[in-house]
Amino acid sequence: MKPWFKNVKPHKDIQEGHLDESIFAANLAEVASGTGREIYTSPDMFFQKTYFTAALKNISRRAVHGLNGGQDAENRVISLQTGFGGGKTHTLISLYHLAKWGNRAIQSDCTKELLQHTGTLKFDSANIAVFTNSTNDPAQGRKVNGITIRTLWGELAYQLGGKEAYEIIKVNDEKRVAPKGLFKKVLEQCKPALILIDELADYCVSASAVKVEVSNLSDQTVSFIQELTESVSGTDQCVLIATLPASAQELASSPISAQILSALENRITRVGANMKPVEDDEIFEVVRRRLFEDLGDEKEIEEVISAYSFMYQSLFTEISSHALKTDYKERLKKSYPFHPELIDMFRLRWASNPYFQRTRGVLRILAAIISDLWKRQTYLTGSQFLIHTSDVVLSNVEALTSQITILHGASWDAVINADISGTSSNAFKIDNEVKGLGKHSITQGVAATILLGTFGSKGQNKGVGVDEIKLCMIKPEGFNHNDINGALDRMEGNAHYLYYSSTGQKRYWFDTTPNINILINQGKGDIKSSDINAEIIKRISEKTKKVQLFNTLVNPLDDIPEQMKPTLVIMSPVYSANTNEVSGKAKTLIEKIATKKGKSERIYRNTMLFLCCSENGFAKLQEDLRNYLACQKISTEYNSQLEKEQKDDIKKRIDEANKQADISLVSAYSIVLKYSVKNGIEKLVVKQFKESLDSQINDNIISALKEEEWLLESVGLSTLKSNNLLPTVEQPVRAKDIYEAFIRFDDKPMVTGIDAVAKSILKYCYNSEYCIATGDGKIFTKYFLQENVPFFDVTDVTYWLVDKSLKPIPKITIEPPKDEEDIIIDVAPGNQKKEDGIRTFRSITVSGKVPLEQYTELFNYFILPFGTSGNKLDIEVKFKIKSTESSPLDESKPLYKSAKEASKQLGLKFEEE
Structure with missing residues (x-):
């Protein structure tokens, strides 16, 4: 069998060691302007070195069908949202060249595979607009042909249709105010049109510093995105592809980064479809296509793969079990000349870090490894059929060590120098001392493998096990696998930064002086949006148990029973709002809950208010909860690996993060919404905050509602009058109808409860505004005016408000006494x-x-x-209260105690017998 460097041929710059890492940094703006590297600006060269992933084919098919127009077009707004190096920009460049070529693309041999999936392009050439974070300076704009273009909408219009299209939105561009209803005219004029937007979130962070009246350019840009997505969706032969980072951590260090990303996600994914450009297993072919101009003889490759497969079967008790499965042979073939475990170190473990560029980062490191080995091929010892983790000499691969420094800090330099690579390292010293190990540099290979496996591993799977190390290192016709055990034993006794688990199967990893911050940041990357939303709902449910006035419903189903008491519906953070607008999803759900009870109409429509999460506050709440959940995760998963001081530190951080999350929960849920048929959804923004949600609702929210007269604790006479709820001579008003008017009809303010109406009715009767009478509405048996009404029940249908002139004048007759009674x-x-x-x-x-x-x-x-x-x-009073069988009197009765105390307070004589 041939060593890999005798079978494959890397690209010339890799062979010569003149590696320009920028060749892996695709730049859409440079391609559009024709100033980029030939590998990206030349369609033939670009497609020749491009591996057409399944997602790229699907995205291209959607784009081609969308630009062709007609019934075959699917969703024409596509969001590409992945982490660093996820293939987003490469995908955009592919679409750019396809659309530019149009029906000429079929003439190139490099696109045949792609066009078999997409179908024929039915247009000569599409109009293309490209916008990246460097296309247009937010403050100064871009000058072209005598025009100063200042905004995203200005750029898109000008690039698609020149000055003529730009004129349509010229005023909006000059004032930096997002157009409304105008951009569809631009698209109709310029179709077929392809719009490619890259790094928009980063642009918006910068644009947030540019003031636009009471707003800023970032807010206007976000607003325009909604206009753009709807315009593209409503215009045939138009396609929009936009990229978004996977998390706000990829943006500039700004407090508004998360808010901007959240707002863009809401508007782009609301209309579009989110797609992932590169699936995990496709990275193998992407790497091979980009790094090698000749992948060698297939028969030679088959021979190498068979030798590895046979070796693994014979060592089945020593290596990881997944290497024994039938599909592992195919993975060996796909990754040739690399061992799949080397690529997986970066693809799976390192990629868990949100700052690691999954495609570009892997390419840069592997290219540097190939370049080093290619230059040293005459000095390499042992079998070299594949490139293993143990073949990596870190001191020779600056791209790798610098990436470790960037991702994990400069303190790792000390770890590498002390234990792993270089003549001063413990691994080198062991190999130098033990000839059996030094012949194949086994200890240095073990150390390099452990270091690569250190990053991205966590919990019980932290580091690498002995079986994984052996799978990464052993080679056909190589050293004995037991030599790895010997190297590990020596490293345990000599390495300065090596750690290993003391229970179960041994796992090894390197570390610097323990650093809780690094662990927490890694944990944050594992927290999903669904985890955060679930934590929010959990906290709200717990905190609202002590709410006093309102009945609270947390994230309810849309089928809510009738509510006759004041009810606060607290929405999931998915249904957000801001000071200017309520999200479309929230509007739909609120209107449904407010007007419908299942499939029937809701009767009591004036008892519910809705508490929503603000987009601004949600970004902060997400970050605080991500921190809290990450701390919890670290405390749980790394508990056995933390020193006592670290455990105390993480406990303190959990407590602080928990308190901060509660505070952020209060400030996030600051928008109260009310629905009415007449006014739609009205907003009340609460600007005063307590430390806990129950106190916030009980104090600040209720106070704000009362201050704005959304909620009444008593009903004024003018309110009764303006709502035609006072009696006239001709028309009495039933007391129950007054109460129900305030809980049924949403054109009235809400009341705090039944007492708010009952006490007000009694008050104005006592003040001689009207009578309260008992009867059926026509005949009344009892009238009350300027007096208390005993046992008054506002829900009793026999109580009526009548004009006070209708009360009969009493006749007092005094008859002679008949007896002592x-x-x-x-x-x-x-x-x-x-x-x-x-x-x-x-x-x-x-x-x-x-x-x-x-x-x-x-x-x-x-x-x-x-x-x-x-x-x-x-x-003078005299009460003689007699005991009865049904109500005997004794000193334990509360009535007795209260009567005795009242007598004492009033100075009355209290006698018992």
Whole structure:
């Protein structure tokens, strides 16, 4: 069998060691301007070195069908959202060349495979607009042909249709105000049209510093994206492809980065389809196509792969079990001349770091490894049929060590120098001391393998196991696999930065002085949006248990039962809003909940308010919860590996992150929404915040609702009058109808509850605004005016409000006393008579017994009229309360205790028998 460097042929610059790493940095703007490297600007050369992934074929098919127009066109707004190096820019360049070529693409041999999947391009050449984060300076704009273009919409219009198309939105571009309803005219004029937008989120971060009236250019750009996506969707032969980073961590270090990304995601993915340009397994072919101009003899490759497969079967007890599966042979073939475990180190482990560029980063490192080995091929010892992790000499591969420094910090230089690579390293010293190991540099190979496997591994799978190390290192016709065990034993006793698990199968990893920050940042990358949303709902559910006034419904289904009490519906963060607008998803759900109960119409429509998460606050809340969940994750998964000081530190961080998350939850849920048929959705933004959500609702939100008169704790007379809820001579009003008017009809303010209406009705009766009467609405048996109404129940259908003029005037007749049970009026005569002979008195004394059901008459005929007319009124009382079988009196009864205490407070005599 031939060594790999005798079978394959790397590209010339890799062979010569003149590696310009920029060849792996695709730049869409340079391609569009024709100033980029030939490998990207030449369609033939570009497609020759491009591996057509399944996703690239699918995206290209969508784009071609969309530009061709007609019924075959699918969703023509496509979002490409992956992490660093996920193939987004490469995909955009592919689409650029296809659209530029048009129907001439079929003439190139390099595109035959792609066109078999996409079908024929039915247009000569599409109009193309390219916008990246460097196309147009947010502050200065871009000058071209006497025009200064200042915005994204200006650039797209000009690039698609020149000055004529630009004129359509010229005013909007000059004022930096997003057009509304105009861009569809541009597209109609310029189709077929392909719009490629790359790094828009990064552009928006810079544009946020440019003020536009009360807004800024970033907000205007985000607003335009919604206009653009809808225009493209509604215009035939138009396609929009936009890229977004996978997380805000990839953007500039700015507090608004997450907010901008969230806003762009909401608007692009609302209309478009999100696609991933490169699937995980396709990285093998992408790497081979980009690094080698000749992949060698297939028969030679088959011989090498067979030798590895046979070796693995014979060593099945020593290596990872997945290498024994039938599909592993195919993976060996796909990755040739690399061992698949080397590529997987970067593809799977390193790619878990959000800052590692999955495609470009892997290409840069592998190209540097090939270049080093190619130059040293005459000095390489042992079998060299594939390129293994153990073949990597870190001190020779600056692209690799610099990437470690960039991703994990400069402190790793000390680890590499002390333990792994170079003549001063412990691994080199061991190989130099033990000839059996040094012949194949086994210890240095073990150390390099462990270091590569250190990054991206976590929890119980931290580092690499012995079986994984052996799979990465052993070769046909090579050293004995037991030599690896010997190297590990020596490294355990000599290495300065090597760690290993003490329970179960041994796993090895390198580390610097323990650094909790690095662990937490790694943990953040593992937290998904769904994890954060679930934590938000969980916290809201817990915090709202102590809410007093409102019945709270947290993230409910849209089929909510009738609510007759004030109800606060707290929405999932998926249904967001901001100070200017409510998201489309939120509008739809709120209107449905507010007007429908299942399939039927909702009766009580004025009892529900909706508490929504603001887009601005959500970005901060996401970040705080991501930090909290990451700390929890680190505490759980790394508990056995942390020192006591680290455990104390992570516990403290969890407590602090938990408190901060609660505060951010309050500030995020700051928008109260109310739906009404007349006004649609109205917004109330709460600007004062408590530290916990229950306190925020009980205090600040309720106060704000009352201040804005969205919520009434008492109903004013003017409110009753303006809503035609006061009686007239001709028309009484049922008390229950007044209460139900405030809970059924959403054109009225909400009330805090039944007491808000009941007490107000009683108040204005007492103030002589109207009578309360009992009856059926036509015939009334009892009237109350300027008096309390005993046992008044506003939901009782027999209570009515009637005009006070309708109350009958009582006739008082005093009959002579019949027995001791009757009332006695004792008159003390005065000393004078008036000139007309009418007697005057010094006082009148009224005494006797009154039935319980008539006790209120004492107030109406004696206390109120004499007390308000200026007479001095002395009142003596005597209550004799008798025990009964149904209600016996004893000193344990609350009634007894309260009566005794009241007597004491009022200075009354209290006797018992």
